[in-house]
Structures are given as C-alpha cells and as structure tokens.
Amino acid sequence: MANTKERSPKFLALIPLFVFVFTFLGVGIYQNDFYALPAPIAVIVGIIAAFLLFRQSINSKIKTLLKGCGDDKILTMCLIYLLAGAFAAITNETGSVDAIVNMGLDFIAIQYIYVGIFIIAGFLSVSTGTSVGAIVALAPIVVGFADKSGADLAILCGALLGGSMFGDNLSVISDTTIAATQSLGCKMSDKFKQNIKIAVPAALFTIAILVFQGLGLRSGQTEAVVYSYSVIKIIPYLLVIILSIVGVNVFVTLLLGSLFAGLLGIIYGDFTLIESTTIAYTGFTNMTEIFLLSLLTGGLAALVERNGGIEFILVKIKKLIKNKKTAQLGIASLVSTINMAIANNTVSIIIAGPIAKTINDEYGLDNKKTASILDIFACIFQGLLPYGAQVLMILSFSNGKIDYIDLVSNTWYLLLLFIYTIVFINFKPLRVR
Numbered sequence: 001m002a003n004t005k006e007r008s009p010k011f012l013a014l015i016p017l018f019v020f021v022f023t024f025l026g027v028g029i030y031q032n033d034f035y036a037l038p039a040p041i042a043v044i045v046g047i048i049a050a051f052l053l054f055r056q057s058i059n060s061k062i063k064t065l066l067k068g069c070g071d072d073k074i075l076t077m078c079l080i081y082l083l084a085g086a087f088a089a090i091t092n093e094t095g096s097v098d099a100i101v102n103m104g105l106d107f108i109a110i111q112y113i114y115v116g117i118f119i120i121a122g123f124l125s126v127s128t129g130t131s132v133g134a135i136v137a138l139a140p141i142v143v144g145f146a147d148k149s150g151a152d153l154a155i156l157c158g159a160l161l162g163g164s165m166f167g168d169n170l171s172v173i174s175d176t177t178i179a180a181t182q183s184l185g186c187k188m189s190d191k192f193k194q195n196i197k198i199a200v201p202a203a204l205f206t207i208a209i210l211v212f213q214g215l216g217l218r219s220g221q222t223e224a225v226v227y228s229y230s231v232i233k234i235i236p237y238l239l240v241i242i243l244s245i246v247g248v249n250v251f252v253t254l255l256l257g258s259l260f261a262g263l264l265g266i267i268y269g270d271f272t273l274i275e276s277t278t279i280a281y282t283g284f285t286n287m288t289e290i291f292l293l294s295l296l297t298g299g300l301a302a303l304v305e306r307n308g309g310i311e312f313i314l315v316k317i318k319k320l321i322k323n324k325k326t327a328q329l330g331i332a333s334l335v336s337t338i339n340m341a342i343a344n345n346t347v348s349i350i351i352a353g354p355i356a357k358t359i360n361d362e363y364g365l366d367n368k369k370t371a372s373i374l375d376i377f378a379c380i381f382q383g384l385l386p387y388g389a390q391v392l393m394i395l396s397f398s399n400g401k402i403d404y405i406d407l408v409s410n411t412w413y414l415l416l417l418f419i420y421t422i423v424f425i426n427f428k429p430l431r432v433r
Helices: 002-007 012-031 039-053 058-069 072-093 096-107 110-128 131-148 153-170 175-184 188-214 231-246 250-267 273-286 288-306 309-320 324-342 345-362 367-384 389-397 404-408 412-427
Strands: none
Touching: 012 039, 012 288, 012 309, 039 058, 039 288, 058 288, 072 096, 072 110, 072 175, 072 231, 072 250, 072 273, 072 288, 096 110, 096 131, 096 231, 110 131, 110 153, 110 188, 110 231, 131 153, 131 389, 153 175, 153 188, 153 367, 153 389, 153 404, 153 412, 175 188, 175 345, 175 367, 188 367, 188 412, 231 250, 250 273, 273 288, 288 309, 288 345, 309 324, 309 345, 324 345, 324 367, 324 412, 345 367, 367 389, 367 412, 389 404
C-alpha cells in the first residue's frame, strides 16, 4: 500500500530533478559558460536534494539509488562509452582525423567548397561520434580558407555546423545515439536506418542549396594547396560504419574497430603495442564525465520515479496526447524543452529517455522511430542554441567576423531537418510494433 502511495503522481518528487537542472543552468549563466560546472556534480546536488526531501529511510533511498545506477541499460550505455572512447583516442593518434579532412579538401574545387565542408564535417562526425570534435578539427581550416578566398565565412560556418550535427545524429558511436537506443531498447543499426530516412532528405536539400550558393566562386580566387594524407588510415572508420549498418553487435564493432586502428598505428610506427594500451585507457578516461553522468542520472531518475515524479510528468503529457502522432510530438517537445534548459543533448536524452520509453510502449510506437525522434530533436535544438557548445565554438573561432544570426541563418540543414521531421511525423503512416 505504501509503495502505491509512493508511486502516485507527485509534483514534489520532481524537485530534485529541477535542482539538478537549475544548478547546471544557473552556474552556466553566472559563469557565462554552460560547461563550467561538470554535469555529474550538478546531478549529485540533485541526489542530495532527493535524500533530504523524500521520506524513506536512508538505507531505502541508497538501495533505490544503486538500483537506478545499476540498471542494465545504464551499465550497457556506460560500457559502450568506454569502447567508443578507446576507438576515438586510438584513431586520433594514428592521424585518421587529419586524413579524412585533408583527403576531402584535396578533392574539392572552390565552386563546391560549401557543400564540401558540409560533407567532410558530416563524415568526420559520423566517424568520430562527436560534432564538437568535427568543429574543432575543421573550424580553423574553414576560417583560414575564407580569408584566402572569396568564400563567404557565414555560409562556410553554417555548412560546418550543419554537417557536424548531421554526422553526430547518425553516428553509431555518438553518446546521443547510445543514450537514445539504450533508453528505447533498440539496435543501433535499426535506429541508423530509421534516421537515414529522415536525415538524408534534409541533407540532400541542404546540398542543393550549398551547391547553388557556391556557383559564383571561381577557382582563381584561392591559391593551390597540397594536402597530404593516407587513405589506409580512414579504413578503421569505414569498418565501424559498415559493421554497424550490417547489424553487428555494437561491442564487437567497437572492439574490432579499436583493434584494427591499434594494429594500423603499430604498423605505421605511430605507437608501440604497450603505448596503444595506454592510449586506449586514455580514451576510457576521456569518457569519465559522460560515464558518471549516465550512472548518477540513472540513480536520480530511480529516486524520482519511486516517489511519483515520472508518473506526474506522464499524466500531464497524456492529457495532451490524442493519438500516436501527438505522442511522438509530445516526446519531441519534452526532449527539446529539456535541451533548451541545460544545453546538453546527451543529458536531455538521458533524462527524457525513460518517459519516452513509457509513452512509446503505451501507445504502441516503433522503438527505433522514437529513438530517432529523441536524438533528432535534441540534435536540432543543441545546434541552434546560442549558448550551445557547438555554436559558441564556431563563433569563437570566427573571431567576431560573424554573429549568431549570420551563423544560424546559414545553417540550412538544421532548419530543413526540423521542417522535414515534423512533416515525417504528421504524414508518414504509422506502424504498430
């Protein structure tokens, strides 16, 4: 009877979640840097609030916290993060990122530089699983290229932002993909195939616009540059992408990708066998923040759920849901709102995931489609936020030559993706799982 009372809808049970969000958001606003406070620390503040607020015994609350942290989906997510971190670290040491960038730029004529940057950024973020990493690698090149040519910096930066978010959204080793698929319990390969149906049309329209915008540029406007690269060093990325699409288990895919990249690095003399193990471990530690964030958020969510917080949100959302289409729009609105609050697409998916799963199951939605919607809307709003890491980084590299409006008004991909996804949800025939 007490258990039923605990799980009855209660707004009060959401307060620890608000404490987490407002702590993260408040420090970000105060410091003018939304990454000043490590997200796991903000979650711990929320957990402390839950322990002070909820009425169960300390032992009972600790048991609930640990059960949430030890949820099989959370632990699976964390292990995938570790393998993805190792793969990213090893391929970075082999020079694979530079190989992708240089090969792309070597083949692109000036007339197609806008669309070229979009494609390179997309492939780079698909391969590395990070939009921020793609921006860091390409932003200096983009700014330098604009200085030496007649290319418009705002269009180049818009193509860079759009391409980076396109790849991050599709990547099988992206933390957002991992969070979305694990929350909904679907295969990464299935989510990838579903995402393509939505993302590719928006990308094709973007490519058409960028090609048109580049027609006025002339080859003589920039000096010839020789780019050095080894095609072989791109193979680890291609291997991971192909294995994922085929449907090979994600653990096997990332392990094989890491082993192949490590072998390639040893053969090329980039590092020794022992050094490769150190690099892999460095990759593990690079994922510490997202690893801890997932664990602790799982624990906080369990505390909130036990005390009726999740049920309260579901009751409110269900009042707005009339059918399957509005259920999907409700999930999209939920993850978008959370992302606007905390400016972190991965965290927003982790928070919204359990609620999305409940709505998905109750209304008989398709797991992979719901996972795609979660990831896509988190991606769109993260890419458009003026205080998001991606936008701030590009504006920082531009050294004041463009402003936020210049950047967003030229980020065709995200604008088209938003429109097409809404159309896809409203007009695409729905199938029961």
